[in-house]
Amino acid sequence: MIATDIATRVWNHTFKLDPIVRSLLDTDFYKLLMLQMIHGLHPDVAASFALNNRSRHVRLAEVIDEGELREHLDHTRSLAFTKREMIWLAGNTFYGTRQIFRPKFLEWLEDFRLPEYELRRVDGQFELYFHGPWTHTMMWEIPALAIINELRSRAAMKNFKRFELDVLYARAKAKMWQKVERLQALPDLRISDFGTRRRHSFLWQRWCVEALKEGLGDRLIGSSNVLLAMETDLEAIGTNAHELPMVLAALADSDAELRRAPYDVLKQWQSYYGGNLLIVLPDTYGTSAFLKKAPAWLAEWTGFRPDSAPPIEGGEEIIAWWKKMGEDPREKLLVFSDGMDSDTIERTYRHFEGRVRMSFGWGTNLTNDFRGTAPEPMSGLDPISLVCKVASANGRPAVKLSDNPAKASGEPAAIDRYRRVFGEAAYAERALAV
Amino acid sequence: MIATDIATRVWNHTFKLDPIVRSLLDTDFYKLLMLQMIHGLHPDVAASFALNNRSRHVRLAEVIDEGELREHLDHTRSLAFTKREMIWLAGNTFYGTRQIFRPKFLEWLEDFRLPEYELRRVDGQFELYFHGPWTHTMMWEIPALAIINELRSRAAMKNFKRFELDVLYARAKAKMWQKVERLQALPDLRISDFGTRRRHSFLWQRWCVEALKEGLGDRLIGSSNVLLAMETDLEAIGTNAHELPMVLAALADSDAELRRAPYDVLKQWQSYYGGNLLIVLPDTYGTSAFLKKAPAWLAEWTGFRPDSAPPIEGGEEIIAWWKKMGEDPREKLLVFSDGMDSDTIERTYRHFEGRVRMSFGWGTNLTNDFRGTAPEPMSGLDPISLVCKVASANGRPAVKLSDNPAKASGEPAAIDRYRRVFGEAAYAERALAV
Numbered sequence: 001m002i003a004t005d006i007a008t009r010v011w012n013h014t015f016k017l018d019p020i021v022r023s024l025l026d027t028d029f030y031k032l033l034m035l036q037m038i039h040g041l042h043p044d045v046a047a048s049f050a051l052n053n054r055s056r057h058v059r060l061a062e063v064i065d066e067g068e069l070r071e072h073l074d075h076t077r078s079l080a081f082t083k084r085e086m087i088w089l090a091g092n093t094f095y096g097t098r099q100i101f102r103p104k105f106l107e108w109l110e111d112f113r114l115p116e117y118e119l120r121r122v123d124g125q126f127e128l129y130f131h132g133p134w135t136h137t138m139m140w141e142i143p144a145l146a147i148i149n150e151l152r153s154r155a156a157m158k159n160f161k162r163f164e165l166d167v168l169y170a171r172a173k174a175k176m177w178q179k180v181e182r183l184q185a186l187p188d189l190r191i192s193d194f195g196t197r198r199r200h201s202f203l204w205q206r207w208c209v210e211a212l213k214e215g216l217g218d219r220l221i222g223s224s225n226v227l228l229a230m231e232t233d234l235e236a237i238g239t240n241a242h243e244l245p246m247v248l249a250a251l252a253d254s255d256a257e258l259r260r261a262p263y264d265v266l267k268q269w270q271s272y273y274g275g276n277l278l279i280v281l282p283d284t285y286g287t288s289a290f291l292k293k294a295p296a297w298l299a300e301w302t303g304f305r306p307d308s309a310p311p312i313e314g315g316e317e318i319i320a321w322w323k324k325m326g327e328d329p330r331e332k333l334l335v336f337s338d339g340m341d342s343d344t345i346e347r348t349y350r351h352f353e354g355r356v357r358m359s360f361g362w363g364t365n366l367t368n369d370f371r372g373t374a375p376e377p378m379s380g381l382d383p384i385s386l387v388c389k390v391a392s393a394n395g396r397p398a399v400k401l402s403d404n405p406a407k408a409s410g411e412p413a414a415i416d417r418y419r420r421v422f423g424e425a426a427y428a429e430r431a432l433a434v
Numbered sequence: 435m436i437a438t439d440i441a442t443r444v445w446n447h448t449f450k451l452d453p454i455v456r457s458l459l460d461t462d463f464y465k466l467l468m469l470q471m472i473h474g475l476h477p478d479v480a481a482s483f484a485l486n487n488r489s490r491h492v493r494l495a496e497v498i499d500e501g502e503l504r505e506h507l508d509h510t511r512s513l514a515f516t517k518r519e520m521i522w523l524a525g526n527t528f529y530g531t532r533q534i535f536r537p538k539f540l541e542w543l544e545d546f547r548l549p550e551y552e553l554r555r556v557d558g559q560f561e562l563y564f565h566g567p568w569t570h571t572m573m574w575e576i577p578a579l580a581i582i583n584e585l586r587s588r589a590a591m592k593n594f595k596r597f598e599l600d601v602l603y604a605r606a607k608a609k610m611w612q613k614v615e616r617l618q619a620l621p622d623l624r625i626s627d628f629g630t631r632r633r634h635s636f637l638w639q640r641w642c643v644e645a646l647k648e649g650l651g652d653r654l655i656g657s658s659n660v661l662l663a664m665e666t667d668l669e670a671i672g673t674n675a676h677e678l679p680m681v682l683a684a685l686a687d688s689d690a691e692l693r694r695a696p697y698d699v700l701k702q703w704q705s706y707y708g709g710n711l712l713i714v715l716p717d718t719y720g721t722s723a724f725l726k727k728a729p730a731w732l733a734e735w736t737g738f739r740p741d742s743a744p745p746i747e748g749g750e751e752i753i754a755w756w757k758k759m760g761e762d763p764r765e766k767l768l769v770f771s772d773g774m775d776s777d778t779i780e781r782t783y784r785h786f787e788g789r790v791r792m793s794f795g796w797g798t799n800l801t802n803d804f805r806g807t808a809p810e811p812m813s814g815l816d817p818i819s820l821v822c823k824v825a826s827a828n829g830r831p832a833v834k835l836s837d838n839p840a841k842a843s844g845e846p847a848a849i850d851r852y853r854r855v856f857g858e859a860a861y862a863e864r865a866l867a868v
Contacts, residue, residue, distance in 0.1 A: 005439035163648040167611045173604030177809075214597040375611075 020150045020202060021076045024112070025085050025227040027142040028196055030238030032089070032226065036105045037244075037272045039135050047134035047247055047398075049141060050391040051126060051148070052409065054432055055384035059124035063380070064151045066121060072147045077114045086110060088230050095235075095276040114140055134393065138243060141388040145197040148386060149368070153200050156380030164375045171373035172200075176208060176366075179342035180215035186349050190359040191216065192237040193223040194337055195367030198383055198434060205367045209234070212366075221359065237361070239279040239305070239335075240269060242400055243390045246284060250393040255421050263295055278302045279335055282318070283309060283403045285418060288426035291321045299325035303333030303357070309403035309427050311336050311348045319356055329356040337361030339434050341369075364434035385432040405429040454584045454636060455510045458546070459519050459661040461576040462630055464672030466523070466660065470539045471678075471706045473569050481568035481681055481832075483575060484825040485560060485582070486843065488866055489818035493558035497814070498585045500555060506581045511548045520544060522664050529669075529710040548574055568827070572677060575822040579631040582820060583802070587634050590814030598809045605807035606634075610642060610800075613776035614649035620783050624793040625650065626671040627657040628771055629801030632817055632868060639801045643668070646800075655793065671795070673713040673739070673769075674703060676834055677824045680718060684827035689855050697729055712736045713769055717837045719852060721748060722860035725755045733759035737767030737791070743837035743861050745770050745782045753790055763790040771795030773868050775803075798868035819866040839863040 038045070053060055081089075086106060094100045101109075115136040118129040128144060130137040157165065183189055193212065199205040209228050212220040222235030229236035245262045252258035262284060270278065278301040282290040287309055299322060306314035315336070319329045334356050336348055345360050352358055370381040389409050390398045399410030399418045406429045408415060472479070487494055515523075520540060528534045535543075549570040552563040562578060564571040591599065617623055627646065633639040643662050646654040656669030663670035679696045686692040696718060704712065712735040716724040721743055733756060740748035749770070753763045768790050770782055779794050786792055804815040823843050824832045833844030833852045840863045842849060 005442065008439065161648070163644060167607060167645075170604040170607035171611070173601060174608035177601045177605070210597060211601075214595070 017071055017075060019075045020072055020147045021079070021143045022202075023085065023227050024079050024081050024114075024139070025089075025230060026146070026196070026202065027139065027226060028194075028224045028238055029226050029229070029236040030224070030241055031139060031142060032101070033238060033273065033277065034240055034244060035109075035135060035138065036101060037268060038138065039105055039108060040102075040272070041268055042134060042247070045134040045247060045251070046132065046394050047137050047243075047390050048132075048392045049130040049137045049388055051128035051144065051386070051388050053125055053384065053386050054406075055386065056125075058152075058379075058384050060148065060152065060386075061121040061126050062124050063155050064126075064148065065155075066119070066126075069126070069147065069151060070119065072151065073117055073119070073144070076143050076147065077116075080111075080113060081109055085230070092236070097275065100273070112136075112139070114143070117144075128388075129391075134247060134390075138390070142197050144388050145386060146199060146202070149198055149383075150201045152384075153370075153381060156378065160375075167375060168370070168373050172204070172370050173207070173211075175369065175373060176211055177215070180211055182342045182346060183216060183219075186219075186346065188353075189216065189219045189345075189349060190221050190357075191219060191345070192221050192359065192361050193225065193228070193366060194237075194361035194363040196225045197388075198364040198386070199367035200370060200381070206232070208367050224361065239273075239277050240281060242281065242284045242307075243398075244269070245281075246390050246398040246400055247393040249285070249418075250390075250396045250398040258418075258421050259293070262290060263293075263298070266298065266301075276302055276333075279333070280304045281307060283307050283314075285399075285401045285422040286425050287314060287317060287403050289422040291317065294321070296325065299327050303335060305335040305337060305361075306403070307338045308407050309338075310430070311338070311340070311344060312351050313427070314403065315348070315352055315356070319352075330354075331357070333357040333359060335359050335361060337363065339364065339432075341365035368434075383434045385434055401425060403427045404432075406432050451505055451509060453509050454506050454581045455513070455577045456636075457519065457661050458513050458515050458548075458573070459523075459664060460580070460630070460636065461573065461660060462628075462658045462672055463660050463663070463670040464658070464675055465573060465576060466535070467672060467707065467711065468674055468678060469543075469569060469572065470535060471702060472572065473539055473542060474706070475702055476568060476681070479568045479681060479685070480566065480828050481571050481677075481824050482566075482826045483564040483571045483822055485562035485578065485820070485822050487559055487818065487820050488840075489820065490559075492586075492813075492818050494582065494586065494820075495555040495560050496558050497589050498560075498582065499589075500553070500560075503560070503581065503585060504553065506585065507551055507553070507578070510577050510581070511550075514545075514547060515543055519664070526670070531709065534707070546570075546573070548577070551578075562822075563825075568681060568824075572824070576631050578822050579820055580633060580636070583632055583817075584635045586818075587802075587804075587815060590812065594809075601809055602804070602807050606638070606804050607641070607645075609803065609807060610645055611649070613800075614645055616776045616780060617653075618649060620653075620780065622787075623650065623653040623779075623783065624655050624791075625653060625779070626655050626793065626795050627659065627662070627800060628671075628795035628797040630659045632798040632820070633801035634804060634815070640666070642801050658795065673707075673711050674715060676715065676718045676741075677832075678703070679715075680824050680832040680834055681827040683719070683852075684824075684830045684832040692852075692855050693727070696724060697727075697732070700732065700735075710736055710767075713767070714738045715741060716752070717742045717748075719833075719835045719856035720859055721751060721837050723856040725751065728755070730759065733761050737769060739769035739771060739795075740837070741772045742841050743772075744864070745772070745774070745778060746785050747861070748837065749782070749786055749790070753786075764788075765791070767791040767793060769793050769795060771797065773798065773866075775799035802868075817868045819868055835859060837861045838866075840866050 089101050090106055115132040120127050130140040193209050209223050222237040223229045224238045226236050244265045248265045249258055249261040252261050280301055304318045315334050322329045322332055340362055364383045368383040392398055397411045397414040399414045401408050405425050523535055524540055549566040554561050564574040627643050643657050656671040657663045658672045660670050678699045682699045683692055683695040686695050714735055738752045749768050756763045756766055774796055798817045802817040826832055831845045831848040833848045835842050839859050
């Protein structure tokens with residue numbers, strides 16, 4: 001019996017587009033958490049987001065066809081949250097809290113569509129902007145990155161023969177599982193998939209999440225990808241991102257207000273969320289500067305997510321601050337999420353074991369590590385440092401300094417002003433692999 | 435669109451048996467070459483074949499269900515050569531010779547069926563015998579071994595979850611491809627799949643053959659498996675095996691006749707085949723003894739297949755003999771086929787490069803190397819040294835001495851007599867990994 005399902009075969013060969021993003025839930029959970037707050041407190045702020053390929057040597061516009069990119073962006077604009085997605089959002093329990101999303105927000109979300117985009121090719125790169133209300137433009141970040149990264153993977157594999165693809169994925173699976181086995185040695189590990197934006201592809205991310213679930217059991221605490229969390233019966237994971245302090249800082253009318261912005265935004269956050277969602281992201285304008293002026297109530301929050309300092313130094317700095325504030329670090333949580341891989345996870349885990357609670361957000365090196373898996377050496381499948389950041393709010397430039405000067409973003413004059421207000425970076429520049 | 439072909443699904447879940455052997459062509463090519471000669475010259479000889487598990491520590495009858503084994507053996511007995519298989523055998527060109535199989539033999543083959551078997555469990559092992567005309571019992575060797583080896587694999591993987599199987603095969607593919615890449619460094623390699631009898635499974639053997647085809651191109655000269663050769667458009671490879679001298683030796687009426695048997699059988703072979711099929715298998719009663727008394731006309735044959743001596747020492751001994759006989763080894767062929775793997779292939783290739791023509795028959799380590807691929811360490815997928823040898827001819831014991839004393843087979847008294855006639859082994863005993 002030859003088992004060809006003719007309908008499937010014909011369906012396949014009449015494909016015009018194999019969409020990379022098929023659901024508005026195919027995004028990071030923190031986007032929805034932030035969106036609810038933005039929708040509630042800052043509904044009238046305009047924010048522009050811009051794509052930035054920090055791996056300049058990869059000339060994206062020469063690798064990816066512009067027409068194809070437009071097709072995918074257009075397809076994503078046609079998406080709305082489906083009935084079952086809305087029900088899942090309304091009914092789910094996040095971090096033990098029921099119905100974290102309020103009815104008013106959910107009602108608004110039902111009609112949500114992604115806004116227009118502005119795309120052009122300049123000097124081998126894509127310039128991609130999203131202009132409009134912050135409540136809408138911010139939702140482009142994750143799908144735009146996922147689309148570009150997957151189009152780049154598809155381009156790299158375009159001429160692969162059937163067998164080469166077979167070997168490629170076999171090796172990638174073997175490589176990935178090797179990492180899982182390494183992590184199995186860490187008994188109290190708590191880890192989560194954070195790899196949506198930089199993933200090789202949607203299907204590959206799903207495989208990786210299933211691998212973690214299978215290999216680590218309860219030690220996998222969830223996925224930042226809402227769609228995958230829903231489909232694979234996991235907790236959706238995430239808190240907040242740099243765009244919150246960046247927008248509030250951009251809106252500040254004076255240096256004094258600017259200086260206060262990183263704390264004001266957390267106050268606002270606290271009015272929306274509690275418990276495990278009370279995680280401080282301290283590095284937007286440098287962790288050291290942040291801690292120096294941090295108000296006492298922040299020491300009561302659940303934890304910190306050091307996102308651009310070297311994990312061990314960054315963690316030690318926060319632990320020292322907790323101690324100074326009279327807190328017991330063993331009751332606090334550090335979330336490590338900056339370019340982690342199995343070796344740095346292991347080293348960080350061993351370093352802090354027993355001294356602080358930890359969890360790890362595993363991103364690019366989880367969902368896009370195809371280095372050395374292709375039949376012939378090639379760089380087209382190596383991950384790149386591609387971001388989509390808020391560039392301005394109500395027309396004023398948005399700035400990020402970060403603990404790693406290589407991650408600073410914003411106009412030079414604005415960066416200079418922020419450095420004057422917040423101080424110079426306390427950590428040395430480190431190369432951005434991913 | 436959910437692409438489930440309902441008919442396929444129902445077909446799958448109503449399976450009673452997923453047959454391991456589905457065609458009488460799923461055997462080694464040399465069996466058919468030998469069979470034509472046996473059918474022509476020794477149609478009335480009775481020969482018994484017996485299974486022998488040299489890896490005694492693996493208690494096969496405790497791993498494999500006897501009922502299941504019987505079902506597979508019975509299924510194989512129900513097979514006949516199909517019309518298209520007969521046409522392929524009749525029409526194909528082997529080693530450049532058209533229609534190597536004669537019409538009279540093909541006519542006889544059309545009605546061929548495998549004879550009965552005798553199976554019992556003794557002390558944790560299977561005793562499996564095939565009694566009857568040599569022309570029929572000899573055809574059981576390959577399918578019987580393939581069935582038992584695959585049933586053992588299936589048993590080992592019985593409780594694997596879907597994901598564990600996925601990782602297992604991904605790792606096996608990655609491991610296999612690593613070997614292919616290593617072999618790609620050998621520009622004049624000539625290699626062939628010899629892995630039917632010890633394969634992990636039929637589908638895995640097919641994947642391995644496709645991998646070699648893909649990775650080595652023309653350097654893959656073919657497969658010993660006739661069905662795979664037919665299906666994947668390759669040359670069927672093989673010449674002759676130990677059973678020929680073993681049966682003729684068993685039938686010898688005197689020590690003088692016994693001493694002559696290994697040469698007589700090659701004379702018979704020469705009356706049937708020429709060119710690339712003129713390959714001497716010298717080790718049945720020790721290569722050194724064989725060469726000492728070998729007639730001059732054997733030096734004109736195309737090559738030798740040293741099958742139980744260490745490859746380099748064995749090859750050197752044969753090269754020295756060719757030189758002594760006035761032949762230029764660079765025009766001769768050595769076929770290496772004893773437990774080879776990518777490292778020994780490479781070493782042997784480098785050693786003899788430019789001094790002799792070489793080809794490699796890659797068996798167990800090609801089609802059954804799952805060592806280190808299972809999620810948890812286990813031995814159930816490690817290959818074992820399982821053989822099915824001719825045990826007697828016309829009621830007289832059949833004996834093999836081999837260059838490796840660990841491979842000797844036959845009744846102790848008969849082995850003693852053969853050692854008296856042919857001399858002691860010239861090579862030290864080596865452990866049988868596979």
